[in-house]
Amino acid sequence: MANRRAIVKRRKSVRNIKKITRTMQLIATARFQAAMMRATASRPYVNKLAELVGELAGAAGDYRHPLLETPDVPRSALLVLSSNRGLCGGYNAHLLRAAMEHLDAQAAEGVDSDVYMVGKKGISAFRFRGRPTHESFTRFDDRPRFDEVEPLARKLSARFEDGEVGSVYVAYMRFFSAGVQKPEVARLLPLASEALAAEGDEAAGAAAAASEYEIRPSAPVVLDELLPATVRMRLYQAFLDAAVSEQIYRMTAMKAATEAANDMISDLTRQYNRARQTAITLELLDIVGGANALAG
Numbered sequence: 001m002a003n004r005r006a007i008v009k010r011r012k013s014v015r016n017i018k019k020i021t022r023t024m025q026l027i028a029t030a031r032f033q034a035a036m037m038r039a040t041a042s043r044p045y046v047n048k049l050a051e052l053v054g055e056l057a058g059a060a061g062d063y064r065h066p067l068l069e070t071p072d073v074p075r076s077a078l079l080v081l082s083s084n085r086g087l088c089g090g091y092n093a094h095l096l097r098a099a100m101e102h103l104d105a106q107a108a109e110g111v112d113s114d115v116y117m118v119g120k121k122g123i124s125a126f127r128f129r130g131r132p133t134h135e136s137f138t139r140f141d142d143r144p145r146f147d148e149v150e151p152l153a154r155k156l157s158a159r160f161e162d163g164e165v166g167s168v169y170v171a172y173m174r175f176f177s178a179g180v181q182k183p184e185v186a187r188l189l190p191l192a193s194e195a196l197a198a199e200g201d202e203a204a205g206a207a208a209a210a211s212e213y214e215i216r217p218s219a220p221v222v223l224d225e226l227l228p229a230t231v232r233m234r235l236y237q238a239f240l241d242a243a244v245s246e247q248i249y250r251m252t253a254m255k256a257a258t259e260a261a262n263d264m265i266s267d268l269t270r271q272y273n274r275a276r277q278t279a280i281t282l283e284l285l286d287i288v289g290g291a292n293a294l295a296g
Contacts, residue, residue, distance in 0.1 A: 004275045011268040018261035024087065025254035028247050031142055032178075035244035038143075039175055039237070046237045053191075053226050056219045063220050066161040067227045070190045073166030076106055076113045077134075077156055078185075079235075081172040081242040082122030084138060088246055089253035091173060092121045098183035099171040100131070114165065116156070142246060144239040146232075153232040160189045172238045173245035181245040188235060191227060 057063060080099045082092050099115075099122075106113050114134035117123050123136050140148060156168050168189035173181050 004272060007268055007272045007275060011265055014261050014264050018258055021254045021257040021261060025251055025258055028251035028254060032244060032247035032251055035247050039240040039244045042237055042240060046233050049230055049233055053230050056223050063223060065223060065227055067189060067191050071163050071166045073163055074111050075165050076111050077116060077159060077165045077168045078102065078113050079116040079170045080118060080122050081239060082119030083246050084120045086121060087253060088250040091246055091249035095171060095173055095183045096122060096125050098185055102185040142243045144243055146236050149236045149239050150232050153235045157228060157231055170235060170238050172242040175241040175244045178248060181248060188231060191230065
């Protein structure tokens with residue numbers, strides 16, 4: 001009887017957990033739809049901006065800008081976009097592994113790295129592994145706003161322009177589609193005009209020949225405004241990709257947890273039925289045994 005009570009109690013607990021995981025799955029699904037709309041809506045703008053900057057930089061001839069230069073500084077900055085909450089499968093594990101591989105590769109080349117960590121999970125993981133962080137942020141949620149990301153982009157750009165770091169990277173989970181998300185360490189600074197043009201052409205499916213623009217007042221003046229905007233928008237796109245990827249990972253993890261709870265409930269139900277049938281059989285044997293003893 002005690003065994004049956006334990007099975008009933010455990011089955012009730014699993015059912016309660018199933019309700020939680022199912023609810024979290026539905027919430028993650030709703031947030032995923034909203035996050036995907038934001039990420040996909042901003043990407044054409046970012047791609048076109050990259051294409052435009054690449055073509056203008058080519059048209060400007062020997063144009064020079066601090067964001068296009070590569071200073072000889074043996075120090076780099078890495079911004080890691082982890083999550084504030086858990087229960088999202090291998091999202092943080094995959095991302096942090098890519099970030100640490102990048103840091104190890106930089107260290108092997110003699111380059112020190114200042115880590116800017118976004119998200120409580122990344123902060124805890126680096127603290128547990130004894131890896132230092134230059135600055136930490138926990139204010140970003142699953143709906144990042146441009147006015148929240150912009151100050152961080154300006155801070156990283158200022159360190160790069162002042163010669164404090166020779167490069168700036170961002171480690172995030174890049175969103176390709178609902179079925180494909182991959183951890184990526186992308187170089188944010190210095191900008192490369194050729195790479196920007198190729199990135200914009202590839203995304204837009206443009207022809208190899210550059211478009212012709214009538215530029216007023218001049219390409220350098222326009223680029224002075226567009227280059228900092230490109231840095232800010234590329235970083236903002238990374239935040240949007242990270243947000244939608246986190247919801248996909250959480251949705252998948254909670255779906256798997258719900259299915260596992262269903263399997264466990266079915267298994268516990270079978271165990272309960274077997275225990276109940278065993279108890280009934282034993283009681284019948286006792287009754288039959290007692291009746292035979294009286295009859296004898």
